Amino acid sequence: xxxxxxxxxxxxxxxxxxxxxxxxxxxxxxxxxxxxxxxxxxxxxxxxxxxxxxxxxxx
Amino acid sequence: xxxxxxxxxxxxxxxxxxxxxxxxxxxxxxxxxxxxxxxxxxxxxxxxxxxxxxxxxxxxxxxxxxxxxxxxxxxxxxxxxxxxxxxxxxxxxxxxxxxxxxxxxxxxxxxxxxxxxxxxxxxxxxxxxxxxxxxxxxxxxxxxxxxxxxxxxxxxxxxxxxxxxxxxxxxxxxxxxxxxxxxxxxxxxxxxxxxxxxxxxxxxxxxxxxxxxxxxxxxxxxxxxxxxxxxxxxxxxxxxxx
Numbered sequence: 001x002x003x004x005x006x007x008x009x010x011x012x013x014x015x016x017x018x019x020x021x022x023x024x025x026x027x028x029x030x031x032x033x034x035x036x037x038x039x040x041x042x043x044x045x046x047x048x049x050x051x052x053x054x055x056x057x058x059x
Numbered sequence: 060x061x062x063x064x065x066x067x068x069x070x071x072x073x074x075x076x077x078x079x080x081x082x083x084x085x086x087x088x089x090x091x092x093x094x095x096x097x098x099x100x101x102x103x104x105x106x107x108x109x110x111x112x113x114x115x116x117x118x119x120x121x122x123x124x125x126x127x128x129x130x131x132x133x134x135x136x137x138x139x140x141x142x143x144x145x146x147x148x149x150x151x152x153x154x155x156x157x158x159x160x161x162x163x164x165x166x167x168x169x170x171x172x173x174x175x176x177x178x179x180x181x182x183x184x185x186x187x188x189x190x191x192x193x194x195x196x197x198x199x200x201x202x203x204x205x206x207x208x209x210x211x212x213x214x215x216x217x218x219x220x221x222x223x224x225x226x227x228x229x230x231x232x233x234x235x236x237x238x239x240x241x242x243x244x245x246x247x248x249x250x251x252x253x254x255x256x257x258x259x260x261x262x263x264x265x266x267x268x269x270x271x272x273x274x275x276x277x278x279x280x281x282x283x284x285x286x287x288x289x290x291x292x293x294x295x296x297x298x299x300x301x
Contacts, residue, residue, distance in 0.1 A: 001101075005120060007126060009112070011109045011110035012109075013109060013111040013175055014127065015176050016114060016171045016172065016174060017111065017114055017171075019171055020114045020117050020118065020168040020171045020172070021117055022169055023164060023168070024117045024121065024164050024168065027164060028160065028161070029272055031160050031277060032273075032277055034277070035277050035280045035281045035284065036280055038284045039280050039281075040209075040281055042284050042287040042288050043287055045226065045287075046287050046290055046291050046294070049291060049294050053294065
């Protein structure tokens with residue numbers, strides 16, 4: 001346990017080290033998730049549009 | 060030019076991007092895991108800076124990526140302007156948010172490293188100010204490229220902005236040599252090779268590689284999203300006019 005708290009303490013620099021890594025991971029994760037969601041939403045919209053077009057052709 | 064011409068076809072690009080995407084994802088996870096392990100458990104604390112030196116393993120790679128993304132954007136913008144390459148404009152547009160994120164992170168982590176080491180979060184010196192200008196260039200580009208109803212006109216105007224802004228890149232790189240600054244000079248990319256110990260160099264390079272594959276990963280996802288959005292635009296127009 002002592003080893004862990006010593007590691008987390010980062011020699012007293014914890015308030016600077018952890019926010020640096022935390023912000024990097026958080027911002028990169030958010031950007032990735034937003035990009036993936038946009039791709040998925042656009043793909044769904046395109047599929048719906050094509051379905052409607054095919055439906056209109058048959059009618 | 061043959062390679063680039065090959066990718067100018069959006070359908071071919073879509074196929075390649077779909078194959079590449081998962082590989083880039085796994086490469087990012089793997090490289091980051093090994094890089095973080097080395098950064099926290101193998102790399103020694105600095106004899107002057109103690110454990111705070113670990114901030115370097117995100118600060119330096121994010122700063123490199125902020126510049127790398129800008130140069131990639133400039134190459135894509137030039138390709139789009141000169142050869143009217145449809146995918147090149149999309150690559151420039153989709154690189155911008157990634158580069159802006161890296162640039163913001165470079166400034167943030169630099170500020171968090173500056174406080175304990177320099178005694179201040181911010182100074183208006185050449186390196187820091189030119190990096191802040193890079194962030195504004197990214198944000199200005201993003202605002203401009205989205206400001207037009209016609210994507211082709213937006214791409215043209217914003218590509219010119221990117222190319223003018225390239226002048227800032229060498230200013231950032233050499234700012235630590237040309238002006239007096241609190242920021243330390245280059246210790247990895249310089250004449251005569253790196254002057255940093257391998258136990259610190261390796262995690263640095265692995266993190267930089269992880270961020271590079273992350274960039275390609277997000278880029279592929281975003282460009283695919285844009286190509287699909289273009290198809291939607293064309294289909295809607297056809298439905299309105301047909």
